[in-house]
Amino acid sequence: MAECQMRVHDYSRSFIDMALLMHYYCSTGKAIQQIDNLLKQFDSKYKKLFQKKFRSKFDNHALCTLRNFMYNCRLSYKAKHSYSTNELQKDIDEIEALQGATLVCNFYPYKKAIEYLISVIQQNVEQRNLKFDYDSNIELLEFYLKKFDSNIEWCESHKFYPIQLPFNECIVEVDNYKLILPSTATRPIDYKKLREAQISFHNSLEFFRTSQIYLKDKKDIQDVKEEIKNIEKRYLEIGGILIGIVTFLLSTINIFTDKEASLPYMFQSILGMGLILGLFACLIIIVIENYWNTPTNKTRVTFCSIIAGVYLLIAAVFAFQPYIQNHNIGDSKSTNQISSDSIKISQDTIQQLSHR
Numbered sequence: 001m002a003e004c005q006m007r008v009h010d011y012s013r014s015f016i017d018m019a020l021l022m023h024y025y026c027s028t029g030k031a032i033q034q035i036d037n038l039l040k041q042f043d044s045k046y047k048k049l050f051q052k053k054f055r056s057k058f059d060n061h062a063l064c065t066l067r068n069f070m071y072n073c074r075l076s077y078k079a080k081h082s083y084s085t086n087e088l089q090k091d092i093d094e095i096e097a098l099q100g101a102t103l104v105c106n107f108y109p110y111k112k113a114i115e116y117l118i119s120v121i122q123q124n125v126e127q128r129n130l131k132f133d134y135d136s137n138i139e140l141l142e143f144y145l146k147k148f149d150s151n152i153e154w155c156e157s158h159k160f161y162p163i164q165l166p167f168n169e170c171i172v173e174v175d176n177y178k179l180i181l182p183s184t185a186t187r188p189i190d191y192k193k194l195r196e197a198q199i200s201f202h203n204s205l206e207f208f209r210t211s212q213i214y215l216k217d218k219k220d221i222q223d224v225k226e227e228i229k230n231i232e233k234r235y236l237e238i239g240g241i242l243i244g245i246v247t248f249l250l251s252t253i254n255i256f257t258d259k260e261a262s263l264p265y266m267f268q269s270i271l272g273m274g275l276i277l278g279l280f281a282c283l284i285i286i287v288i289e290n291y292w293n294t295p296t297n298k299t300r301v302t303f304c305s306i307i308a309g310v311y312l313l314i315a316a317v318f319a320f321q322p323y324i325q326n327h328n329i330g331d332s333k334s335t336n337q338i339s340s341d342s343i344k345i346s347q348d349t350i351q352q353l354s355h356r
Contacts, residue, residue: 003356007183008079010157012069014169015033015062015063015066015165015169016165018038018041018042018045018066019066019069019070019163020070021038022035022038022042022070022074022201023073024078025038025073025077026073026074029080029081032077032078032081035073035074035077036074038070039071039074039138041292042066042067042070042240043067046063046066046067049063050053050063050064052267054166056167058166058167059167061164062165062166062167063159063166064102064103064104064167065102065104065106065162065163066163066166067098067163068095068099068102068104068162069100069162069163070097071094071095071098071109072095072106072108072109072112075092075093075109076110076112078091079112079113079115079116083116084135085117085136085140088113088116089140089348091109092109092110092113092144095109104160104168104252105150105151105155106151106155106160106162107148107151107152107154107155107194108162110144110145110147110148110151111148111197113144114141114144114145114148114201117137117140117144118141118201118204119142119185120137121134121137121138121141121208122204125211125215126210127216128215130222131220133311134208134211134212134215134216135212138205138208138212141205142205143336145201145202148201149198150196152198156189156191157188160189161188161189162189167180190192204228210226219321246272255268271334314322336352
């Protein structure tokens, strides 16, 4: 493999060297940059030779099969590493365009796409993940499976070789005899094994459809439970507020029926009961449900906290107001008492002086 790498880097490479090196990079987990660089080198050589220096249909078809092989290897590598369904669709679209240009309907990319989708869907089914988009993934799996079925028929009817080399690389010497092999890099396709994989793929698709119905029913039941839970919480909030209002109204009856109660006293009493009612409502909003999950709920909690703070401030002002008034009245009485005592002392002094 080291010699193969040296030939590729020295631009003395053959197509078999590039194919083997691509297989080596993908199977040993090399960096994706190495794979992309090798693919660029191949595309550059392909554009120089296809239907230009290569005139025979045999050689041009060989270039087409090799180009499909290089892109299929890249797809296989990416599917084994960090990958997503969107990336898969993008790569498959690129390969489909390539197959249309090269007139090669290889089944291999669809096989890799199906295997990737089955592993992803299977993992989410086992985890009972209700947030996973089963509809689109199963639909995509079914679409690729149809493509896979039709391309198998095409490959079998055309006696397709995954890698066909140009004519000058197909010549092999055996006992001083020159033999022509269409491909020295791959063996013929085992269609029996491929049909078994095809049946397995269809069975997996049917299993996922059945699982999808079950998971959809489970999700609907969970949504109904969540809706009922939210309704119960809503009723509890409304009931708590109504209880607070009734308590507030019952508590204010005695205030309005008391004939000796002054207007400021009645106002302070009502404000105090309003404070209790407001705090009760705020506590219901904060405690009944975890409102810290979304910015909207955080705003509600902040708003209720501000209301509670304002009520506490008002209550504090009115709570300390009687003390301040009593303190001021006491100071006023002391001042008046001192003034009257001083006047009385002055009068007594004047009387004593007049008697003398």
